[in-house]
Amino acid sequence: MKRQTIRCASAALLGLALAVLLVWLGATAPARAGPNTTCVNQSGTGCDAVCGGGCFASVQAAIDAALPGGEVRIAGGTYTDPGGTVAAITKSLILRGGYDPACAALNPTLYHTMLDGQWGGSVVSITNAGEVLLEHLTLTHGDGSGNCGSNYGCGGGVYATGTDLRMGDCVITNSKGSASGGARGGGFYAYAHGHTVEMWGSHVVSNTAAPASSASTEYGCGGGIYIEGGTVSLWENEILDNVGSVNHGGSGGIHLSDVASADVLTNTIRGNKANVSIYWSGGGGLYIIYSSAVYVAGNRIEGNWAASLAGYGGGAYVYKSDAHLARNLIVSNTTGTMNGYGGGVYVFSTTPVTLSNNLIVRNSAATSGGGVCVSRSAAPASRAILVNNTIADNGDTGVVASQYAVLTMTNNIVAGHTTGLTVGQILTGTIVADHNLFWNTSDPITGSNAIVGDPLLTADYHLRTGSPAADAGLTIPWLTTDLEGNSRPQGSAYDLGAYEGVTAAVFLPLVVRNR
Helix, strand or coil, X not given: CHHHHHHHHHHHHHHHHHHHHHHHHHHHCCCCCCCCEEXXXXXXXXXXXXXXXXXXXXXXXXXXXXXXXXXXXXXXXXXXXXXXXXXXXXXXXXXXXXXXXXXXXXXXXXXXXXXXXXXXCCCEEEXXXXXXXXXXXXXXXXXXXXXXXXXXXXXXXXXXXXXXXXXXXXXXXXXXXXXXXXXXXXXXXXXXXXXEEEEECCEEECCEXXXXXCCCCCCEXXXXXXXXXXXXXXXXXXXXXXXXXXXXXXXXXXXXXXXXXXXXECCEEECCEEECCCCCEECCCEEEECCCCXXXXXXXXXXXXXXXXXXXXXXXXXXXXXXXXXXXXXECCECCCCEEECCCEEEECCCXXXXXXXXXXXXXXCCECCCEEEXXXXXXXXEEEXXXXXXXXXXXXXXXXXXXXEEEEECCEEECCXXXXXXXXXXXXXXXXXXXXXXXCECCCCCECCEECCCCECCCCCEECCCCCCCCECCCCCCCECCCCCECCCCCCECCCCCCCEECCCCCXXXXXXX
């Protein structure tokens, strides 16, 4: 009996030792990946133990060796190519940076992977590649000259066509669409008809579509991002300090053209400029044209310029598109110092554009519509529906309908302007305003069931206790939350403006009525 007990104990100890050995071996000797994984590091050696497809010093060599649907792992470091373009992709592939030198451990914070085009071409060029995923890469010094024709450049950082493209946790910076001519997409360009483009958690910073300072008849559109066609999803990105054109017209941060549908969600779009010269431009932060089912929600659109002197839509410009802007902070954007319309938002669209639960404040337009301008130069009329927005402190005019326009306003607060709601040039159309609050130096148009009185706003534009905007709105069945996601109503009826509910904190109101 004693011997049997000893045998059992010995077997158990042997099994435990074997288990520990296997765990140790697994931890210290990572399994070799199959032939679908190729790797890149600075020396081109030392990663064979992990990468069954081979170890390379050149990103392009690893791409060429990879099988369709494979993965290219890139260790930390800076990579260039004599031809300029560091990665030319024509097959389905995963291109992922942020690995240690052995390409075994993924740590993008510790191992920073940069692809530098040295102004010799687009940093990454993707053509009819099926499905491509880019992750944990910094792309810089790209030039897309010639990608879209002899005098047109596209996509300095990324140029993509005919591909389902997904891109996450990347940086695109200091790139240009074209060195001398017109351009689309200083940082990123995708021709995506019939395809999908997704970008998340990325930073598109300090790119220029058309940087040439000489006079040109060509435009620089989408200083940061230009996407034409397809299904688009952009979320949790930073689009900062991009320029559409130095000399001629253009658009600044994001340009969406002819897309089938798009979700632009929870991005920061700040400091972009459609144009830095005198020419008319549109959409300092965001330009939407000829597009369907575009949903722009939860973004901070701040400090963008349509132009230095004259432009349309400092924050956003919607042109002939089906779009809904909801729960955005549209703050401190401008059209230009001499002429301009729609400092916050400019709408030129016969398809109704809806704005709901937006905070549109401290924007400016040199000519008309510091907050929102709805206009079209000829029939049929431009159409906009404004529901539960707070539009305040936007200079001379809060909301303007001009020329051919049909404007419907419900449950909004318009306060802190010289003139609240008005018409610009002779209006051929209608303004229907119901259950709105106005508190401006002049309120020539208030519509029906209006409140003309101090909204009692806090410094961040919430309602203070005692605000006449509380419980003063109509029920909007499709609008069940406010800008912050709080349910509507909190009291007996909907509150006016972007925020539902009041705060007991006492602040000096930021908007005042001058009498």
